Amino acid sequence: MSAPTVSPSRKLRALSREKLPTRAVAGRSLMYAILTVLAIIYIAPFLIQVATSFKTDVEAASNPISLLPQTWSTAAYQKLFLNSDFPVWFKNSAIVTIFVTLGRVFFNSLAGYALARLQFRGRTVIFAGLIAVMSVPGVVLLIPKFLVINQIGIYDTYVGMIVPLLTDAAGVFIMKNFFESIPASVEEQARIDGAGTFRVFWSIVLPMARPALITIIILSFQGSWNELSHFIVATQSPELTTLTKGVASLASGELSQGTQYPLKLAAAAIMTIPVAVMFFIFQKRIMNTTDGAVKE
């Protein structure tokens, strides 16, 4: 990596820089200008969202761009937390997300491990089935899921909200690929020492699988927190409404007269916070393409 010899690419780059200094500087500035404009386009909506949630209804309509409200108002937040079902929605989303994330971490890694490592008849069939299942577009399942949930009597219950999401084919696939990439020698050592399969999985393999498990945690947290269609078809009572469903009903005008943009934007902003926190905690891993790593 830190070889003293100048790599050919660097030499070339240096050469072209010497040749055309003004042109290179101009090109560089242009690139930064483009990037900055793009970054502003990508960030501004969220800044406007937060700013507007602290405005009054009148100001939100008259001055939709300014990032500093003329009169700060927390009316939207007060109404959400003290005078609406918003806390219930938040609680439901949190419950579902926690159970789904725990379930997926456990079941996905269990199945992924079996498919990657254990030798048993029917493994290839199961794997082929998994691939087939992965290719079914989610939207096709809207009506069918309701039919089954209704048929087995778990419609409009937490069980109906959580259990169908407890595992996902893509997650199993990720775990299987990961287990195949780590050497089997450590586990074999433990097996020779007489540990049972589950013991080996639980106390040796799982701790080694941390990077992949974090991926699963990120994906399932984000997936279940942001899930909408499943909850639409699995529940109807207000006590079981999740954030996604609740905020969607807000958007179409329930709970409010007039446009009430500050209220809606405040709800959407709060809803974004948990995934945003998750995102910033695991940012390095999500952006797994590490900074400055040169592959030559």
Added chain:
Amino acid sequence: MSKPARTSRRSGIRGGEAASGWLFTAPMIILLGMFLVVPVLMALWVSFSDWGGRGSPFGGNVKFVGFDNYSTLLNGGGLAEQDFGTALRNNAWYVVLVVPIQTALSLLLAVLVNRQILRGRGFFRTSFYFPSVTSSVAITVLWLFLFSSTGAINKLLSFIGINGPNWFNDPSGILHNFLQLFGVTQGPAALTDGSFLGVSWWDWLAGPSVAMTAFILMAVFTTSGTFMLLFIAALQNLSGEVTEAAMMDGANGWQRFWKVTLPQLRPTLFTVLTLGLIGSWQVFDQIYTGTKGAPGKTTLTPAYLSYQSAFNNQEWGQGAAIAFILFVIIVFFTLFQRWVLRERPVSKRRMRPYLTNPASAVALAATATPASTTKSGESR
């Protein structure tokens, strides 16, 4: 490897693996079977039945009606066919615009932030990716505000003297609007007379409505970050040598990108296009949250129509049939695109310009299609 394991299954370090194997995969098999395979089969039955939503779809009074639900949608001549045609039209324009734009934009972002010399790379990557982690509901709420008649977008447009449209309430198609600038308000008889799925050809060519355009912009905004990450990962896996060879041969940055980098990105390009295509045929959350198909049914999509037919109109058979037609459409386009992007040897016609200079011809053949490296000399 599996041979010795099988003979010693009952003893040694591989003991009891068959049982554990099934035990470990059982939760997944039960869950996916119960909530994925069984539902799909049940819905397939419903799409061939006249079940009305009461009682069990397997009850005695539910009749098998063959392809009735499908033919009502495809050539029933009624409102159902017209709605389905409209939904397909809307979603097709959505796909046609979203997929290429999001792919091109995410590639551009990836190339821009992948520069080694770039300052603040982390900041730029984070800002481009952030919209992808937020929920579609939250983003839709934000979009409804930004694109409202008094919203931020229209305010911005007013600064440059444009009187912005009332985005989410404007059902007019953007291609029709464009033609209107030249005084064309009525399509030629050839197009207005004929129709397909209850929608005249002229209306098929209306383009996405102004309301749908706002959703298209939203899709590009929220997905480009995810795909940018895929492209960044692919770019970092490219070997620098090929690019350096092209530099030595005097290819400029533009040529290097199109003739050297891009061909090597083909697998990622394929992934991004496939994921984009599959995702953009399934527009549901945004429509449910935002417009529910309005204005003038121009944001109706097959996914939302399927939900609406079943849950609001109790036409369960039709709803399920729409879902399966959508499934077929998605599979068809995925295979079609796979066929279009298949590996092809460089044709002689395209090789010719480079063959005047044998050295660079070989270099180029090597980068464009690795498989044909050795044959490039013989192909003359």
